[in-house]
Amino acid sequence: MTSLRRRTASLLASSLTASLAGAVAASVLTAPPAAAKPDTLFPSMGNGGYQVRSYDVALDYEPLTNRAIATVRIRAVARKAMNRFHLDFSGPEVTAVVVDQQPAGFVRRGDELVVTPAEPLEKGRFSAVVSYDGEPPEHTDPDGSTEGWVRTTDGAVAVNEPIGAMTWLPSNNTPGDKARFTFRVSAPAGYSVVANGELVETAPHGTGTTWTWRQDEPMSTYLAMVGIGRYDVTESSTTSIDGRELPLWFFEDSAVGGARTARQVLPEVIAFCERLFGAYPFSSGGHVVDDAYVGYALETQTRPFYPPGGASTSTVVHETAHQWFGNSVTLTDWHDIWLAEGWATYAEWLWSGAHDGRTPREHFDALYARDADDDLWSPAPTEFTDPADLFGEPVYHRGAMTLVVLRREIGSRDFRRLGRKWAAKHAYGNVTTRDFERLAEKVSGERLDDLFDDWLRLDGKPKGY
Ligand SMILES: [Zn+2]
Numbered sequence: 001m002t003s004l005r006r007r008t009a010s011l012l013a014s015s016l017t018a019s020l021a022g023a024v025a026a027s028v029l030t031a032p033p034a035a036a037k038p039d040t041l042f043p044s045m046g047n048g049g050y051q052v053r054s055y056d057v058a059l060d061y062e063p064l065t066n067r068a069i070a071t072v073r074i075r076a077v078a079r080k081a082m083n084r085f086h087l088d089f090s091g092p093e094v095t096a097v098v099v100d101q102q103p104a105g106f107v108r109r110g111d112e113l114v115v116t117p118a119e120p121l122e123k124g125r126f127s128a129v130v131s132y133d134g135e136p137p138e139h140t141d142p143d144g145s146t147e148g149w150v151r152t153t154d155g156a157v158a159v160n161e162p163i164g165a166m167t168w169l170p171s172n173n174t175p176g177d178k179a180r181f182t183f184r185v186s187a188p189a190g191y192s193v194v195a196n197g198e199l200v201e202t203a204p205h206g207t208g209t210t211w212t213w214r215q216d217e218p219m220s221t222y223l224a225m226v227g228i229g230r231y232d233v234t235e236s237s238t239t240s241i242d243g244r245e246l247p248l249w250f251f252e253d254s255a256v257g258g259a260r261t262a263r264q265v266l267p268e269v270i271a272f273c274e275r276l277f278g279a280y281p282f283s284s285g286g287h288v289v290d291d292a293y294v295g296y297a298l299e300t301q302t303r304p305f306y307p308p309g310g311a312s313t314s315t316v317v318h319e320t321a322h323q324w325f326g327n328s329v330t331l332t333d334w335h336d337i338w339l340a341e342g343w344a345t346y347a348e349w350l351w352s353g354a355h356d357g358r359t360p361r362e363h364f365d366a367l368y369a370r371d372a373d374d375d376l377w378s379p380a381p382t383e384f385t386d387p388a389d390l391f392g393e394p395v396y397h398r399g400a401m402t403l404v405v406l407r408r409e410i411g412s413r414d415f416r417r418l419g420r421k422w423a424a425k426h427a428y429g430n431v432t433t434r435d436f437e438r439l440a441e442k443v444s445g446e447r448l449d450d451l452f453d454d455w456l457r458l459d460g461k462p463k464g465y
Contacts, residue, residue: 001161001341002297002315003145003391004307039174041334041387044111045163046174047086050076050126054180055171060205061187061228063155066135068092072170074128082121085128088166088173089113091149092134099128111166136168142388150292153255155191155229157290159298159305162334162390165221176332176430178218186210187228194227194251196301198284215301217282218428220330225300227288230254238267238285241274249286249303259289262311269313269320272351276416277321277423281328287311287319296391299344301327314348321347324423332430337390338381338456339436342399343419349400364404367397368465377461382433402455405465409451410444418443 039046056073074087090111097106099117106115115128136149136158147164150157158168166173183195188208197215204210215224231251238246250263266287270280282302289306297315298305299322306315325347326340346360353359358366370376379385381394381402389395407415418440425439437452454462 001299001391002310002318002344004295004297004310039176039334041385041390042163042174045088045166046176047088047172049080049082049085050078050172052076052172052177052179053125054182055169055224056182056184057169057226058184059168059186059226061156061185061193063188063191063228066151066156067133068136068149068168069133070168071129071131074130074170075125076128076172077125078121078123080123084114084116085121087113087115087128087130087170088163089130089170090139090166091136091168091170092132094130094132094170096131097128100126104128113170130170132170139164139167141390142386143391144388145296146294150294152229152253152291154253155187155227155290157227157229157288157292157305158225159292159294159300160224161222161298162387163222165224168226169221169224171221173221175220175222175330175334178220178330178428178430180217181215181219181224183213183226184210185213185226185228190230191228192231192233192251194225194231194249194288194303196223196225196303197282198247199249217301217328219301219327223299223301223327225288225298225303225305227251227290227305229290231288231290234263236263238270240280241271242279244279244283246270246280246282247284247286249284250289251286251303252289253291256289256291256308258309259287259306259311261313262287262289262306262316265313265316266320269316269351272317272354273321273324273347276347276350276419277324278420281324281423281427285323287316299323299326299340314351317351318344318348328428329423329426330430332432334387334390335382335384336431336433338395338399338402339431339433341391341396342381342403345396345400346403349404360400360404360407364401367401370461372461374461378459380455380457380459382456383459398455402452405451405455405462406440406448408465409448410440410446414444 053075059070097104102118104117138146139148148167185193186205193211195213197213200214201212232254234250236248252259284302286303297310299319304319321344325343349360349363381399441448
């Protein structure tokens, strides 16, 4: 995510903000996902007992009334026998829940949908189909920003970081449970639908069209995106460093415009990131520009979202770097968000240094010159306890500074190896800060616990760097 408001407020502080070989990719894709646990920052999100394999979202949308009639099929694996299970959902009226082809009981408790199957689930695979009908709500974050199902002038866009997916997707709404997604979204004639992954089909539906998008690489719910509106659609492609042809889909609200630079620069930005971090981890790219005035850009998987005026080249670099750091290599718990935002911000600094702007070192020095009582130094990047600090400056800037310090400590060669190894080893997986520390120590052969304590955990301005 890149916050435009924060960006405006801190201009002085600089801007905020593989295919692995087929066989490897296949084995990663079929590996069991990491264990899902409730998130420490959002304890009501995420559910125990099962893991999701795929979401299949069939949604019929009426732009004039914002009504969504949806059926969401969830394929999951129960880790143990269960009499009931929870989904995270704050959306409209649930009209039916079916588990393994049988009608199931359900009650709603706050943002939880508690499902009681007709027969207890045994350990192993099961399917749940949740139907709902009504207007999906927006969700207001602890920092006052808006996410979830956000209405636009001519439709809606779903942007979900950190927990807004629950407004339209009954789900295990925690980054630690990744799944495949299929979106079959119907809209009236004259409207287009965009989502993550690849467009596999458009088919007539009444007087309108059903658009089917598929995201085959695993995705966390916070990175899912759906946009419905009157878009100018541009298709192009670029070639990845490993020779794959990546289709690029750009959906831009006709009334907003202004994203031509972002569209044109994307192949160069992907190539820049590939030289640093290895092959682009997904099978397609592009972006969505819509008039949802949420105040941030978002790295929605394969297809970042930009609000009006929010697609500067620096932001494109940030959201593109997230495809490696955040989207492919994903935090398990929101406390580790610096692993995504620190790297994305650092990538912006690398880009500016390579294009006649400030180098990472110059960015670092400008920030390090700040007073000891500056908000940059507290809370430390992994130590915040208030969800309102999730997108705070320490996560972005002190996170990126940590990488600058690490590079100075272990040397450019090892640092580059570390970045590439981190992206490859944990591709499509979930990680913790400790995983990163262990890999940094392994790659460099150095003990780095003091460095990581000083920069990630200890409150106040780190000394001696
Ligand atoms: Zn970001």
